[in-house]
Amino acid sequence: MDHDGSNMKISEHHLIISNIILIILRLTLITLITLIIILIIILIIILIIIIIILIIIVIIINNSIIITIIISIIILIIIIIILIIIVIIINNSIIITIIISIIMVIIIIIILIIIVIIINNSIIITIIIIIIIIIITIIIIIIISIIITLSHHTHLKILLRTSPGSRADGLQLNAVKWSRGTSEAMFRLGYVALLLSVFSAECIDQHALRLKHQNQEAQAALRRRLLQLDPEQQQDLAMVVPYLKSGDKAAFKKGLGAMVQNGGNERIKRCLQGLSAIGFDALEIQNWMTHPDAPTPQPSTTAAPPAQPSVTAALRAPPKAPAAPQAVATVGAMAGLAAEQQLLGGQQAQQQEVKKDLGDLKTAQTAQEQGDLQKMSKGQAKAALRKELARRLAKGVQAFKRVESVEKSEASLQNEVAADAKRVEKLEEALQKEETKEAEVEKENVELKKELAEQAAASKKTFARLDALEARGTGGASDSRVSALEEQNAKFRAALAGAARRLINLEADVTSQKQSALQLGGPKIVRHEKKPMPSP
Incomplete structure (x- = not known):
């Protein structure tokens, strides 16, 4: 248990x-x-x-x-x-x-x-x-x-x-x-x-x-197309294609401005034809230049190469402009955009050329220092040095002339700007004078209208008195007074008609002066002569 x-x-x-x-x-x-x-x-x-x-x-x-x-x-x-x-x-x-x-x-x-x-x-x-x-x-x-x-x-x-x-x-x-x-x-x-x-x-x-x-x-197709173009087109494309691929609009426009400055619209047309030949679309390039949000144009892989069979044949044969209707249709727009860059960057291009010349001189000097003179005899070295000094002197003179031309162009532009500023100031002064004269004429018109209104009121009162006197019928004295009043009334009516006629003529002159000033496009000075009113 x-x-x-x-x-x-x-x-x-x-x-x-x-x-x-x-x-x-x-x-x-x-x-x-x-x-x-x-x-x-x-x-x-x-x-x-x-x-x-x-x-x-x-x-x-x-x-x-x-x-x-x-x-x-x-x-x-x-x-x-x-x-x-x-x-x-x-x-x-x-x-x-x-x-x-x-x-x-x-x-x-x-x-x-x-x-x-x-x-x-x-x-x-x-x-x-x-x-x-x-x-x-x-x-x-x-x-x-x-x-x-x-x-x-x-x-x-x-x-x-x-x-x-x-x-x-x-x-x-x-x-x-x-x-x-x-x-x-x-x-x-x-x-x-x-x-x-x-x-x-x-x-x-x-x-x-x-x-x-x-x-x-x-890339291989692009290289083949570039090799099949003319040397001038290759040089033009080398100025713009790297900036076009990288999407740098400012550098691309500067390149076009340099083309316009050196070759005009024909060079831009040739460059656009080369771009269309290597696969770029001219309308896409124009859209990319005019719209800030447009994508960067890319070369198409299916574009047909030019008709030349080889590089030697292209160099020997005369240059032929390939058919590119889209590129030709946009030459005007591209030239307009390039003209802006030409106006803004012409001086920069000349300064860059001067810097390039100085760089070439430095490279030649370094090349000579590296051993070119050692291979020559003393006489040959002296002759080569003289030639080099003469060439450098010629290039220096050319650079100095370019700088002088740039300074002259700057001075002429400044003079033109100053002359334009003076002209604008004179036009503004004339416009202000015209406005003051028009204000005075308007004041005179207002005063004349007031005088006419007062004279009309006085004539109405005299008419009322005459009507009252005629209704009463007071005899000979009243008849003489009535006749005097009628004479005064006739004179007043004549004066009133003359004032109205002058007012109408004055308004017609003012309107004609305004219309002529608008048609000619410049300021006109309106002068009015005051005529004395006839005594009643």
């Missing part, structure tokens, strides 16, 4: 311990599920942010909504395919499926970002980053599989300790099958991720090689 009591106590202790362990396991599972849910939410937020960043990067780099939509559709298709593969491979756990799906989606988005950003810069960097991503993916998958396997083994041991008999055997078999299936599924998924990564790396390498081959072909 004592032995049975002790066994009962031991079994009760085992039950209490097993219940405590089960409670702890449940709490740990709840915390793990909560942490996994939080991790899933964080990963979804990160996924959304990465997709938004990817779309922004693609829009900024390519400046095209169509390419952005295509890449988004490709991402969605890849995500759907991988989710289908994961659901087919893993049928046991939804949480593991979601976690691995998010990991795979992040890996694919990173690979796409690498394809968009790095593919045009370096193949070696692309391969290194893809290898790092593959290694990180395999390590993450192995860590997840190890964690899942260890958790199932610990859970199996706890169940074996707490569950007796056939139940324990069934749980053991189910746990072993589940853990084995999960491990196999994880390794299969890792193999699929490895294959996808290797395939993406191969695609990136092939695309990079194709882009490199295309760039090499485009």
Whole structure:
């Protein structure tokens, strides 16, 4: 009996311990599920942010909504395919499926970002980053599989300790099958991720090689076209093509200004024909020069080369202007833009020529110092030095003449500006005088109108008196007064008619003077003579 009591106590202790362990396991599972849910939410937020960043990067780099939509559709298709593969491979756990799906989606988005950003810069960097991503993916998958396997083994041991008999055997078999299936599924998924990564790396390498081959072909075609042009066109293109490729508008306009100064519109026309021959579009160049937000023009790889078969044939044959209607149509606009730079930078071009001459002199001096004189005899060295000194003196005289011409042109321009300023001041003074005269005439018109109004009011009063006197009929005295008033009224009417006539003539003169001033385009001085009014 004592032995049975002790066994009962031991079994009760085992039950209490097993219940405590089960409670702890449940709490740990709840915390793990909560942490996994939080991790899933964080990963979804990160996924959304990465997709938004990817779309922004693609829009900024390519400046095209169509390419952005295509890449988004490709991402969605890849995500759907991988989710289908994961659901087919893993049928046991939804949480593991979601976690691995998010990991795979992040890996694919990173690979796409690498394809968009790095593919045009370096193949070696692309391969290194893809290898790092593959290694990180395999390590993450192995860590997840190890964690899942260890958790199932610990859970199996706890169940074996707490569950007796056939139940324990069934749980053991189910746990072993589940853990084995999960491990196999994880390794299969890792193999699929490895294959996808290797395939993406191969695609990136092939695309990079194709882009490199295309760039090499485009550069070779550009060199061939340049060699098939005339030497003058090659010289003109050497002045503008580097600035056109780099997108430097100011330097490109300076080059055109130098062409206008040296050769006029014909040289610009020849330069535009050469640009169209090597693949540039004249309308794109004009748009790029006139609009600040226009893209930099690029040479097309499909432009037809000139008709000359070789360089020697091109040099021997007479120069022929190739047909380029678009370039010819924009010569006027290009010449106008170049004329601005000619007016602004003509002096700078002459100063640059002077500096170039000085640089040539310095290079010749250094070349002579390096050993040219040692190879000659004394007489030959003296003759060479005399020739060199004469050449330098001639170049110095030419440079001095250029500086004098520049100073003279500056002085003439300053004189013209001063003369224009004086002319403008005189015109402003004449305009002010004309405005004061017009104000005086308007004041005189107002005064005359007031006088006419007062005289009209006085005449109305006299007419009223005459009417009243006629109505009364007071006799001979009144008749004499009426006759006197009638005479005065007649004189007043004559004076009033003369004043009205003068006012009409004055207004007609003012309007004619204004019209003539507007037609001639210059200020006119209107002078009016005041005539004395006749005494009544």
